[in-house]
Amino acid sequence: MEVVPAQYQAGKGTKVKAKKRFIAGASCPQCSQQDTLRWWIDNNIELVECVDCDYTEQRKPQSVEKNQHSEQEMIGIFKPE
Numbered sequence: 001m002e003v004v005p006a007q008y009q010a011g012k013g014t015k016v017k018a019k020k021r022f023i024a025g026a027s028c029p030q031c032s033q034q035d036t037l038r039w040w041i042d043n044n045i046e047l048v049e050c051v052d053c054d055y056t057e058q059r060k061p062q063s064v065e066k067n068q069h070s071e072q073e074m075i076g077i078f079k080p081e
Helices: none
Strands: 037-042 045-050 056-059
Touching: none
Parallel strands: none
Antiparallel strands: 037 045, 045 056
């Protein structure tokens, strides 16, 4: 039996879109509007964006931030399946 990773639908190799969630009560640091920030994870990177002013922020996983290579530019994280 073949085990299919959760991010793929029916083993066809098509990625499932990340579920974006609004952050209740949060204010955008750029335009100060409340309840306009949405959050999701894409390729193990947290993304936040404002739907009003297009402000965006990326957060790497804590394990990468504390790594000795944290000052180098991150291309991606390899996760063998």
